[in-house]
Amino acid sequence: MFGQISRQAVRNFTTTAIRRSHAPGDGVPGENLPFSIKNRYAVTLKFMIFFGSGFAIPFAVLRFQMLK
Structure with missing residues (x-):
């Protein structure tokens, strides 16, 4: 109860x-939300760029250091 x-x-x-x-x-x-979620393809592209760049930065830094 x-x-x-x-x-x-x-x-x-x-x-x-x-x-x-x-x-x-x-x-x-x-x-x-501070962005529009009306267009699913634009939101998908923005999320891929945002999270993809954060994932790629360590690899880019590693490549830069290895080529030095």
Whole structure:
């Protein structure tokens, strides 16, 4: 019984917090991101460049040091 009451209280608090937040989009997923996720191909390309460059930097530094 206690578990059911606490789950209901958490759910009520969450929905109230979303209603009171006055955020743009009012709880629409992706509206509070600093970039647009409307075009899936552009988002995929941006993620690949962002994470790919972070992955490639150690290899580029290693190659630079080996050629010195």
